[in-house]
Amino acid sequence: MRHTLLAGVGGALLSPPALQFASAAGDFIRGPAVPDQPLQRLSPRVALVFAPDGFPTPENLGMMANIVFVITSVGVVVLDTGASVQIGEMALRRLRTLTDRPVVAVVNSHYHGDHFLGNDAFVQAAGPALPIYAHPAARELIQGVAGSSWRSMMERWTQGASLGTRVVAPNREAQHGLVLRFGDTTLRFHHHGRAHTEADLCVEVVEDRVVYVGDVAMNGRIANMDDGSYLGTLKTFDALEAAVPGALWVPGHGQPSKQLLVEQRELFAGIYGQCAAAVKAGEDEAQARRRVLAYPPVAAHAARTQGWENNIGKYISLAYLEAEKENF
Template identity: 60%
Template sequence: MSRLPHRASRRQFLKLGLGAGAVLGLAAAGPDILAFASDVSDFIRGPAVPDVAPTQLSEHVWMIWSKDGFPTPENQGMMSNITFVVSEKGVVMLDPGGSVQIGEMALRMIRTVTDKPVVAIFNSHYHGDHWLGNHAFEDAYGKELPIYAHPLSKREIEGVQGSMWHSMMERWTNQATAGTRIVAPNRTVEHGAELDFGDVTLRVHHYGPAHTPGDIAIQVVEDELTHVGDVAMDRRIANMDDGTYVGTFRFYDELEKNASSRIWVPGHGHPSDQVLAWNRELFEGIYGNCLKAVEDGSTMEEAREMVLADPRVAGKAADTAGFESNIGKYVSIAYLEAEREAF
């Protein structure tokens, strides 16, 4: 079987209408096609992601901050924070990013901090901007590298959500994430699990559905810091398509009671001691008005007007990424949830 000519460009090949996912789907046709698909996957691999220097948050925890909240061709899918813990036993990743290229950038940045190996990964939930980077770490450390997630998240990554997010990230970034392979978690953790990494203890928190059904927050006990994934965000309106406002409030209550922290680390935005409070106020302004509208027999449009007039929401509009384009949808989600709760 002849190979693609070296002089052909990645973009020329993509003009044929085949993205990486589509080409790899040909593998079932037989060994020759499988070999061809493997060649093509390498050939159309997206470009490297520019380095982003990590910032130290506490004694053991570092974060590679993402300035963008949504994926674009320009940011190559770099839209969520990458957090890592440097322990006595090695480096533990708390969400490795949204592509193999982002994961490889994270590996380069870890090397500027420590020469210790990566010994574990935690995926906070099943949205792909947080776990598609698993691929780079499996390549670097092998298939036995422990990758932990809640059982619900593991199942979704192995199934529909994994395939969907893989395809969406390619589409949103104009194929910049091409070459990324789905590497699902190979371990599960439940609420209350504690993992010992020598001088660092990681404690798992799960309080039911919130941002997704399978969110986990990871408490770095010795540092009084908790990585909350997308359960809470800083100056970005959360994707609530798979979530619940009532469940999120319950999650916040339990975290504040059981994971007392001086730093909350979000998947999007800057870490601080105010992350939960900021997001709680925004969500209370959205959901509280929708619940009142439902109880009063007001329409969804009237609920939206109430939400936008609420100081808890209006005061955050100017500096919240994605506010204008998403607030209507999230009011709709809140209104429908309020209807279920009320009746």
Template identity: 60%
Template sequence: MNRRRFLRSVSALTALTAVEFAPWQTMSAFAREVEDFVRGPAVKDHPLRRISPHVWMIHSPDGFPTPENQGMMCNVTFVDTAKGLVVVDSGASVQIGEMAIRQIRKTLKKPVVAIINSHYHGDHWLGNDAFAAAYPGIPIYAHAGTIREISGMQGNLWRTLMEQWTNQATVGTRVVPPNTAVDHGQELKFGDVTLRIHHYGKAHTPSDICVEVVEDKLTCVGDVAMDRRIANMDEGSYVGTLAAYAALEKNAGSTIWLPGHGLPSGQVLQWNRELFEGIYQPCEKAIKDGLSMEEAKALVLKDPRVASRAKDTKGFDSNIGKYVSLAYLEAEAAAF
């Protein structure tokens, strides 16, 4: 048993003893102290970077959560408006959210007036806890499907998964779901800045939204596209994702695409498009030719669009088999 688990066990036992002997007021105060005592450690500061006139981000260099990075795997983005700061994706824990708040208070020195969660995977919204505590009553926007999933099973599932993946470093994080639904075409105006919502159906998940910062010609794409990392497609669609890229390029008018993972650039959608086509199209051909999933994987690995990206794509070797199987099953379903 590691130290943190031992301390949690001792705290839980002490709390049970307190229930038996303490009055309700004392018990409530003690429970709060116990909760604070078992919280995971603070996350080290990561610097703010300015991306465009109104957009800043805290870049997360890691692609996956580990005990060492304490779950710091998702970019946290801020839109600086005349009304205050808008957060796009709040990070994977209360500790990460608190770190982000420290950074904006040092550099931007403005209050946070809203949060937008791009989808329901926990590395993008578990940090809501810190912002909701620091800015009571803050509106938290998301697609209705995302609100439903976080308020249901996905909320506690992702909190538990993040604790497991980080060896309890994120302990103390509460599930704080979004509270305000938005959908495709809706515009949120914050003084001098307009944020336009894009939703094109099932892509990375069924309820992804992308956030266009109209004045900056920049769009935060969440996990619809990534930089040097393949998006988890367990709940997504290759065909839907490729269609979303085409729709974003047509309708957003952006020159910068800011992903949830990796660095922003004008090439993020194209990088992902070529990689996804290199995975999905060989699977389509394999289905048409009656080839097995293993034979489809061999075709994918030989495809130059995939082979050229294998070396610098985080988690490629450990995940490409799963990505091929998902593409194969989607292509198979489409063929019937």
């Protein structure tokens, strides 16, 4: 029997030792259900459960990443599953308002937990044989340190709201160029080297000219670049636009847009370009930061980007380090 844990009831929040105990006792303690989230139909085959927030909190119960449904004639392919079993269960409820077709496959775009921890819900619903695809490096990391560490971090960030989530790792590998056919629908996989991570998969729904880009590009959010590359991201943007011109680009965070890659290229090229110019001029990181923040194409993104003030400094630092390495 599972009991629901409500974080913050009576003003009390779980302490880190209590969270560790609760995590170990996951069969008995479970976070609360996640309220239904907005559902958007993007194309004849593609729908989106939209995450309004960009960061996990106790209030949003970890609902920070979009979940995408590709509805084919033989069943539904789910592109990323959310940050907990509770979020995955919510997504399944939303899916059932669109179709009663079975979930026939899952794709995890990379190894950050807000995109794979919901696998648990879909496997519980469809059975352990459910195909779950990921890049080989992402599959290995989710099976190992990324799986356990992301589960623990999500429990901490949400004050226990994601408790009860099991790490269910991908069981299939997908590389660049893989094509899968599901009845009337063709999915083509894209990977162009390190971008957001070294293991990103972008999924093209060929018939609808819709491409789910995961966290390679975001809309109104700043991508976590700790595992990524600015130059690699720009290269990936170029490759995607050449492969699928005129596509609707669907991000893991933020609203879909046909202009998404254009706008994100402006931001990423602005941050990296100003840092590269600072490195070539012999300027330190503080001077590079001033360059970046004063550069109009970058400054234009500040007001419309969640978490800008708290995160832009870190991302300038990462760009400066990458520019130093390239200039060495």
